[in-house]
Amino acid sequence: MARTERSAAAGAGVADKAGPATANNRGKLRKSSALYWTSVASVIGGLLLWELAGRFIVKKALFLTTPTQIVEATIQLIAAGELQQHVIASGSEFVIGLVLAIVLGIGIGFAMASDKYAKRALGPWVAAFYATPTIAISPLIILWAGIGIWSKVIVVVINAVFPMIINTEAGLRSTDKQLVEAARCFGCSRLQVFWKVSLPSAVPFLFAGMKLAIGRGLVAVVVAELFGSREGLGFLLLQASDAFNMPLLFVSVVILAISGMVLTWLVGAVERLLMPWRYTSEQE
């Protein structure tokens, strides 16, 4: 209320925006909840169809395992204490690798954005590796670093670091020149320009890079484990498929799918927390 009054007082071009904006938000809210329920209905419907197909059409668990069988297998695995062990193994490989990839990616991306020699020296390598399925050299990495945790960490890093580098560089480069110029006129040092202008303006790109890195990192962990490991979700996958135990195989797949979703959602939540200005726009 107070705001509307103030807007009117503040004058031209404002009053007409405060009013419709609130009504608009309400409309958006209704729309987004309808959209939300569409997703829920889609997932439940899909699972139901799957269950029915597995029970009445295919029947053989080898060819089509059902959601209920997967849940049963999951419960058994948890009771045996095995699932926790695999999740922790894969989880730590993934998290260490991802953190390293993010730190390295931001560092290298920053170097490439701020120094043209670094850009020239690193550019061709980054471009080549970004386009290559580096996952293909996982067996070699395992040969070098053994079947313990570190070979997987390395595989995660070499897969996740490139989208991070490319996005960091693009983000820092795309900083509005007008903002940089204005900041310098206000007496900002180069360092202040970086911290107060370039970096904040690159944040959306960093998040985009992280989302890509998460996807690639998850795939990397599993594939690396398939090539040689003693534990982890990829190891579980391999065991299950050797034994033709499809419910067990799907336990691994489902956990990976859920992790991917949760992590992406988590990044989105942090994004909204760190960048409220991108989510508060009332003027489209």
Next chain:
Amino acid sequence: MDAKLHVKDLHKSFGDLQVLRDMNFSVAEHEFVAIVGPSGCGKTTLLRIIAGIETPDSGAVIIDGNPIKGPGADRGFVFQQDSLLPWRTIWKNLVFGLEVNGRLNETNLADAKKLLQIVGLSGFEQFYPNQISGGMRQRVNLARALALNPEVLIMDEPFSALDAQTREMMQLELLHIWQRGRKTVLFITHQIDEAVFLADRIVVLGRRPGWVKEIIPIELPRPRELSVKRTASFGAYVDQVWNLIENDVRASIVEDAQLPTV
């Protein structure tokens, strides 16, 4: 008349292209000077030199008798509307200059609060720039420059991105705010009527290279209201300035039209 800001014998070339030639003018304390010129008059370069982020080939910019040696808080800048940092709230944008100059003390913050009130934006502290209108953003820009309490306020086409009606309101408000403290102002614009309405004197620039063609004192009584724009003497001033730059503007339009084929 003692000069607050003195632009003295400025020359600047980029390679073979001479951008500023022997530029000379000054702004007295409490004076409002507008700079008008066609595109290609070197105003961007002039501005960067005054800001201290570009060095002239020869000549100097002198404030209170001291040649400037780099950016400094003795000059406050108001740019076009998009120079607010989108990830900072209105309040955080307002104190940006104080922050980077290490002057975030209680007195200055209290003054900043007062400034926000003067520009009519109290209550909008926690809003982000994309939540307010272009006119409001320009008020924040103005307040941000004033928060440093600069010796000279330099405004670079601050209203050019606003619609015509908002622009008129902002011109009037700027005059009201200026009337209170009478800061020394250097105002760069393309709008001749804006320059005549606001300024005590107009520096008319020529183009390629930029040089001072003429300095015209505007002797319209103050305080000025928008109605002054409909008086005969106002029209005469606008004509006078327009006649000075008309040929240059034509030349610049022809040149711009030819650019794509180059």
